[in-house]
Amino acid sequence: MAISQETRDQLAVRFAVLFPHLDERQRRLLMGAEARILGHGGIRAVAQAAEASETTVRKGVEELEAGAEPLGRVRRPGGGRKRAAEVDAGLRPALLALVEPDMRGDPMSPLRWTTKSTRKLADELTRQGHRVSADTVGDLLREEGFSLQANIKTIEGTQHPDRDAQFHYINEQARDHRDAGDPVISVDTKKKELVGEYKNAGREWQPQGEPVKVKTHDFLDPQGPGKAIPYGIYDITANTGWVNVGCDHDTAAFAVASIRRWWHSRGRHDYPHADRLLITADAGGSNGYRTRTWKTELAQFAAESGLAITVCHLPPGTSKWNRIEHRLFSHITMNWRGRPLTSHEVIVQSITATTTKTGLTVHAELDTGQYPTGIQVTDEDLDALPVTRHRFHGDWNYTLHPQLPPQAAPAHGIQDHAPANTSHQLAPRSLQDPELTGMTRQQLNELIAALTPELEAQREQVLRMRRGHERLVAPGTGAKAKLSPADRILVTVLHLRKLATMDLLGRLFGVTAMTISRAKQEVRPLLEAHGHHITASTARFRTPSDVATFLAPNPTQSKIKKAC
Template sequence: MSSVNQDASLFKRILGALDEGQRRWLVGREALRLGRGGIQRMLEVSGLSKPTILKGIKELHSRRALGGDGNRIRRRGGGRKPIEEHDPEVTDLLEQIMEESTVGDPMSPLKWSSKSSYQIQQYLESKGHRISEDTIQRRLRKLDYSLQANIKDKEGTSHAERDRQFRYLNETAKRFLAEGEPVISVDTKKKERVGEFKNPGRKWRKKGEAPRVQIHDFSSLGKGMAIPYGAYDVYRNEGMVNVGMTHDTAEFAVESIRRWWRVFGRRHYAAARQVFICADSGGSNGSRNRAWKYYLQRFSDETGLNVVVGHYPPGTSKWNKIEHRMFSFISMNWKGEPLVSFETVVNLISATTTRRGLRVKAVLDKRWYETGVKISDEQMKDLNIRPHNQNPEWNYSISPRGN
């Protein structure tokens, strides 16, 4: 390395091709070769710090550079500690950000966000947390988020009030949770054919023990359709699924909520005065469904609860908590398992759990639910319903009559 003094740039290029251990050993060797003033010269040429150069010299003297711990460059436990160790608050804040902007495919355990890693980084830095985009992405992967490309699954036209509605739902949920009041996310899961039909997916079994199912998927060969309607407790990470056998109606939806209240709600929230229900804008619990509001009024009268409802904007059902907190794991739990009977459906749903402690209870609802039930104008006038100032078509409260 006699050319070091003449061509410092060449020396730097050589250093750039080495790992950190090799760099400090080479620089240490050159410092020793140069003798007096060698360390100072290497400080100027290499860009390494004095402690690093001295460490390289020490390792050369102790022969550690010539053998030792395999290909290890740093000592065990060396290197920068993960940010969650010296700034644990950043993980909680990151989860909070994602909770407010999470989308989930109900058939997959992965989630994704409407925010970019750059936006998340800027927000965290505004709160006093220094963090790189790479670290954000690493933490998100540990939280089961994935990086998603565009996909042909457009959820309809964005409503002008969509973002405001999401913020309103989030603020309302936070307020209820802070006051110890229940917050539930509700929806109907995809209907499932019951019988000896093939269920997509695979499970580990002994060779030759795969279940035999019907060659044809004709409905006439089955036992009917299972209609799982779920109510998910956001705070307790606990859900109730009412499995219907007839029709997905507003009466069925409210009966499912009633069953959640009887099994979980009144036990865990004995002092509750109100409940916040987050629901999609369409279907049996739609914002324009008169029967939905009519049966919620009856539920309110029976329980004495003030029922506060917030609907997700049209076309944004994937933001519903129940989709990626509960339904996705139910789908994963029964993949590859023929749903041969209604009892099988109930048992598989009830057996669903996650590493984060999700608990689900399922019951079979054998009642017959009529379709096409009409609620008259007079019946609507009798409801004790109060639209909110913020997006009144999506947000309203139903109080017990007589209050």
């Protein structure tokens, strides 16, 4: 009969009360008496309750059963075998030197690149002249505050400075869509799964000794059913999941096709009056913000459905915070744990059977369509999309319209694809807007006034070095610079604000990207020398029309208060 935990607790309390008043022999006899009363298993139970060795308890039982007089013996104070650390004063420091972290430990130690088990530590200490057992090494390590610990994932990569602001922006957009009765979905591709008799992590109840047999290696069988690519759509408001299980490639076309299938199967019925759709997605993968096909496919879906599709991407390095990961995918993984995914049907049925106590329901379908890779989208195709980039991080947040939106009137004279001779004349004044430069017009004018003399002197020195002699004509005559000093300072500020590429700035100023690059090389050292630090903006532009739309009065954007 097993000894209950209650009995063990009572023994521990009894020993704690009596042991301080007993000598070594009396404690040994008391433990032996209790072990005899308990019967089978009593020695181990008493040893654990008294925090003594089983050998000591067993010796007390033998002394009681022998009945010899006097019972047992008592060692003199200080008697008995000394602890290894007391006999060898250098043992403890030697052990601590071996278990020091790699960056502080002995680089020549043979244990630096091996598992530091107590047995290997004991062998190394013995080699150094400290004879010790593995158990003693474990006791010493525990006394020094060491314990067996695994790695813990806590170190994050470099955080984007606008990470928290982007999360707040996503929440605002989601709240606005939800309050208006429009759908808000979180999308992502789940881990690709091998289809066949492959090991699946987790355990499931089976008859003892009869585990499900799977292949010894997880190599994809070319003749087998292949892989499954589950692309999930999680409806945040309705707490429902929809998974499209693909068989070909995880491409942007597949991602948008999955959203399209969700809309026709579920979305349009749940939201019959919706004219907008908000999609929250990761920053990379098939639905990444840099994936051109993702935008072109979404634009086509917007035209088909008549929805204004807004996409808000999670900041880079934050995919773990995507709602779909812990609201849908984690439950799917738990539902099929320990079960080999032998066919696409098993995968679809397992996903469909996923539920939670909070009411989650999931629908899954198999998608046998072909989604080839390598589709190219040109700059012209991308510029022609009916997309409006938001004022706050237009690279992460944008809206694709169901039809080409009416072109915004040119703001302050900026014209999309304007000829070089006119864009050079009109762009500088319009691009001095404080929302673009991050400073007031007065501050910008003061900066230009402060840097222009040095910029002119620097340019004159460069020209003199190229000529090899002094000027032969008066200043102001001869060939004109492609950009005036004020323009060079302005374009440098705009580029340091990360608003646009050099190519786009060249189009706005009517010059080449190389001219913009030279201007930046000239002005940036002067800015640093004068202690001017240009902070990056949260706005991003691809075309001149993006700049015009940004600068044009827009009531729908008026409530965005985030500084650019």
